[in-house]
Amino acid sequence: MDFGNPDDGDDCTSACEAAGCGDGIVGPGEACDDGNLVDTDDCLSSCETATCGDGLVHEDVELCDDGRDNDDTAYDGCTTQCEPGPRCGDSQVQAPEEECDDVFWLSWNGTRPGLVEGAGARTAHEQEDTSSPHP
Template sequence: MCGDGVILAGTEECDDGNDVDTDECLSSCKAAICGDGQIQEGVEACDNGGDNSDTAYDGCTTQCQLGPRCGDSEVQVPQEECDDGSPDGDDLCNACKNVAFRYVFVTSQIFKGDVNKLNGADSRCIVAAAELPAAEWTAWLSDDVQSAAVRMDTSFMGWYILPGPEPILVARDWAGLTSGTLQNPIHRDEQGNPVAGDALAWSNTKTDGKILSLDAASHCNNWDSNTGTSSVGNPNATDAMWTNEGIVADCNSLHHLYCVQN
């Protein structure tokens, strides 16, 4: 009988005395072959039986190997928009779909607190981003009337990345940017170069993008004076200190601006 370890001539193709279906002899005493619907361990990557196909997306080939799928480094149209071989990576091809993205950076130049108000800060971001894709640029800055969040597109669902030869993920969507924890610090300038380890950036903004303080001492008199003080953020931080280091800086001192593609 099948399973007794003795091959019955003319009836059984094999008999290894077990009921395991992943070895070379099935529990039915038939020899394992590609297409039998059982995955032979160490030999086959898959086996969909009669559904094996060399063209089915995310299927199993007639050789019982994985068919065309996300992660094979070949773009399969129409299912895929891209395929870089790493479907789960933090790059701009994620799950074989192109990820919408916007840049965020800290300016290479440093400025005193009088940046000619919020509009002047935005203009400085536009100038800094001249070699990046044409877009609206907004400084991550709040005065006593307008917060950074009010001035930005809070509905954005793509990724915020740093400029540079290899994109670095800062946050997944607006919620990620304002969560209080960044994936990577905003420590590159508009050219993709790292800023100094002791760099600071003007802010007066909470992690959620709202105004940190209405007090003129926290925003250089609405970013229109070099007298007084203002809160600053740390570009090398990934926690809440990226936007609020917990200290104030003299408005006559020189610091960076955060710029966000909006």
């Protein structure tokens, strides 16, 4: 229905087109509308604001997002802050999954991070005894 006004925020745009998600105009029931179908930016294609826990990785903001499966303690998972959780290469021995942890992650991009072999090698025993020198 055309309300005869220039208001693009109602059900009918000023171009006499039905307003809806994806038209680039924030309308009723939309938190945002950037007019694209990209789900890695600030506004999802569903016209909802991107947030940690929505299951979509928000580019340049989140390192991971497993949605409802985000868990601060899950090994090799994603935390509730959308950062990589406990994993091989974090320089902490994660028992029972690891016997040692002798590499540091240099980057995380969701594929294969770069590794530095032997940096900060620590066994479970060394990790518990903080008074001993580490190689």
